[in-house]
Amino acid sequence: MSLDTLRGTPSNLNRWADMSDLLGRLRGRGWRMTSQRRVVAEVLDGDHVHLTADEVHARAAQRLPEISRATVYNALGELVALGEVAEVTTDGRAKRYDPNAHHPHQHLVCSACGAIRDVHPTGDPLAGLPAEERFGFTVSAVEVTYRGLCPNCA
Amino acid sequence: MSLDTLRGTPSNLNRWADMSDLLGRLRGRGWRMTSQRRVVAEVLDGDHVHLTADEVHARAAQRLPEISRATVYNALGELVALGEVAEVTTDGRAKRYDPNAHHPHQHLVCSACGAIRDVHPTGDPLAGLPAEERFGFTVSAVEVTYRGLCPNCA
DNA sequence: TTCTTGACTTGGATTCTGTCCATCGTAGGA
DNA sequence: TCCTACGATGGACAGAATCCAAGTCAAGAA
Structure with a gap:
């Protein structure tokens, strides 16, 4: 089964929506x-x-x-293509992979130590x-990264 | 003169604030x-x-x-260290350099062709x-990137 | 259970982005 | 004009990610 086939199957998406684990959703x-x-x-x-x-590879x-x-x-x-994991780029270095893609959220990053927290704005x-x-764009998503100092680094 | 010296001189900053061009500010x-x-x-x-x-190098x-x-x-x-140019990372690839650092703004990026527009939200x-x-962070900045399709790609 | 096949994995080469360093050149003050 | 500290050079190097040909295997079919 190709990725394209997997991507556009709402029935499959819904059938497994009650599974909480990533592995189960993927198998489903x-x-x-x-x-x-x-x-x-x-x-x-x-x-x-x-x-x-x-880091994923090491683990x-x-x-x-x-x-x-x-x-x-x-x-x-x-x-990422399946929408199960989100790519985030918080520094100019390597991309990071965030499995919390089903719960829309933003990131709070410490400028000193690089610590990352998920946050949920109102x-x-x-x-x-x-x-x-x-400007005529069809805007569908927004990425927000807050920057500052964490309690340890402040 | 070192970068550190240049960075923290408000008198110099103000003395040349009326110059509109990047080159003039730098020289000043x-x-x-x-x-x-x-x-x-x-x-x-x-x-x-x-x-x-x-791209800067090519031009x-x-x-x-x-x-x-x-x-x-x-x-x-x-x-970037002088605050005259801002680094932006809109894809996971190369950093981009934005000379519009004196006018706070955000970016609107086309997911298809990569076109970037400056936008000014309310x-x-x-x-x-x-x-x-x-979570105890001292939040000092926020980066916002809107994503969607530009008129040409929609 | 075994077979079959297309999809997946492997590791090494390669590309892309960015940094480092020793050496050479020069902007700007004396 | 001369000095010299700061900047430029280009080649080596490093990190992140992708590509590719060859080998392996998951899962459906018989």
Whole structure:
């Protein structure tokens, strides 16, 4: 089954909506399950997880030492395409992967130590952009990153 | 004169505040002017400019063929440190350099073609994060990127 | 259960972005 | 005009990510 097929199947999406775990949702959507993909998904499962691809690889390799970096990149790319994981770029360095994609949220980043917290602001952030400032764009998403100092670094 | 010296001189900052051009401000702040730095500043001057370092280098090289990439990176880094240019990361790829740093704004990015527009939303974006969602952080800045499709790609 | 096949994994090469460093050149003050 | 500290150079290097050809395997079919 191709990624394109997986992407556009609302019936599959809904059928498994009650499963809380990433792994179950993926299996339910027909994602071909391999030992490598399983450990990548397991490493990413949870709250406040913001790992780089290399960190995911390192943790996956603890359980499956022969897993390659290319496989981790492939799996992460597909999870992002499926909408199960969000890519976030908080510094200019490596992208981070956030499995909390089903709960819209924003990020609060410490400028000193790089710590990242999920935050949930009030109101619709899209509403901040009036129509006359949209220049004909169809605006569908907004990414917000707050920066400051965490309690430890302040 | 060192960067540290340049950074913290409000008198210099104000003395040249009426100059509209980047080049003039830099010279007024004592930035040592070389032919390489001049073309980098000239390439960046203007509105709605969001060039990558490589694009800056390519345009600078049209006027000064022997300019090196390291020099462009050095100059860009200093312009950012001086607060004259802002770094923006709209995709996971190369950083872009935005000379519009004196007019706070946000970015509207086309998910298809990557086009970038400066936008000016209403209200204070920092106000969107209530105190109970700040977890003890001292929040000082916020970056907002709206995503969607531009008129050409829609 | 075994077979089959297309999808997945591997690891090494490659690209892209950015930094570092020793050496050379020069802007701007004396 | 001369000095010299600061800036430029380009090649090496490093980190992040992608590409590719060859080998492997999950899952449906028989």
